[in-house]
Amino acid sequence: MHNNSKINNLILDFGGVIYQISHKKQMECFKGFGVKNFEYLYSQAIQNPLFGELEIGSVSNDDFMAELKKMLPGNISADKIGHAWNSILVGFSDNAVSLLKKLKKKYNLFLLSNTNAIHYNIYMPEFNQKYGYNFEELFAKAYWSFKIGLRKPGHEIFNYVLDDVGLIAGNCLFIDDSIQNTVAADECGIKSIWLKPGLGLTDLFDDNLDLI
CATH class of the missing domain: 1.10.150.240 (Putative phosphatase; domain 2)
Structure with missing residues (x-):
């Protein structure tokens, strides 16, 4: 059970959390x-x-x-x-996308992804074609490493997000499938969850959208 009484901002990884990769x-x-x-x-x-x-x-x-x-x-x-x-690109997780649509009604959602323009130019049109709207509409703001010139697990990228939006680290939860990234977030004062292999984003929340 996680203490999420102060959590009102979710910062989410992309690949391995929202988008399936291999x-x-x-x-x-x-x-x-x-x-x-x-x-x-x-x-x-x-x-x-x-x-x-x-x-x-x-x-x-x-x-x-x-x-x-x-x-x-x-x-x-x-x-x-x-x-x-x-070939690393598999596709969007329908369950994750459906959950995000619900989570955005309760939390401020932010995306923080290490990615590159080659892949970005594939999965953004893919999302639009599959779901009929722009992917970034799910988020208050999306941060892509290749656009901001910073990448995880560097502390700079986490501090960049906090400063850019004016977030309080203690009110944020970061979810990523790479443990080195969650460790870095912890070191920046951001609560984090490592999405271990075999787990999906939907496994972290109950029916009331509270953290399990």
Whole structure:
């Protein structure tokens, strides 16, 4: 049971919380190109600097793809590389979207996501086509790492959100599927919940939309 008497702001991660992703599927695609160390190059815990640069928007999509091509053996086409890069994207969780529509009536909702423009340009139109409205309408404000030049788990991104909206850390709850990000939020004074593997956003709230 969580003490949520002061919680009126929810800060939510995107991938793995609202949108389903598959690192395994992406890794299998790149292994198919002969990349034996892709787990090291790109994982939730250890990232090649190139991927981090893409997530804070400091490298263009074209330059990123060109650098990624250099990492791969042989002469793989840009289309195949793009398909492999985007294979991590599975789709929106209908249950999570339905819950968000209810939660926004009780809490101020904010999105805080490490992502890149390549993926963003896929799942934003996907949401609009599937649900008939813009994804960001679910939130008071959405923060995408590649747009603000900051990424989790850096303390700077959490403080940026708090300062930008004028939120009190103690009145916020952060939900993320990566434990290093929830630890960082805790260190910034923001209560957090690590959404462990096998759990969904709907598992955290009761019928009254209170935290379980």
